[in-house]
Amino acid sequence: MADWTFLTHHAHVLLEVAKNADATVQEIAAGVAISTRSAVSILNDLEAAGYLERERRGRRNHYVLHPEQPMRHPSNATHAVDELIQALSDLR
Template sequence: MGEVSETYAGWTFLTSHARVLAAIAEDNHIRIRDIAARCRLTERAVQKIISDLEEDGYLTHTREGRTNVYRIEPGTILRHPAEAGMTVQALLSALAHHDAQRDGQPRR
């Protein structure tokens, strides 16, 4: 997802839930502390978001030693009726494509 920009006050197009999911998609061994820093959220907020995502079936985790390993359920359909039929994988693919173009990487 690249470098984190300066703190931004105001509304944005992506929700915190989408940002957390994208951070996990990039590194499924990422620590809550690192997600919080990347997404400009508190660790408590990230814990709540992860709990929300797990509760609704978008994400699961297992423990490996002292760390969590996350697994995104890519076929899960997004919740809002306006995105009817769109999967988590489609959303994450769009975000990854954007990041690759921004970072000058070849298109996937």
């Protein structure tokens, strides 16, 4: 098995949030097979870039995705993140 993948951890975290907007950081990290610390860092990146927002609901976070945001790489910028989510998620 190769030691690289086609999608970054950022994409995998986004897909985990799309599956369950109420997932805990630990659940997101487990779903991506990364550390909790890495998941927090990636969630911070995604929030800072405008791909998601965190809303506090009691003691937990609820994530609101902004699927209309464009992909970040210039060669994909004409595509929205929602296209990635729809193509690769089990939400259909």
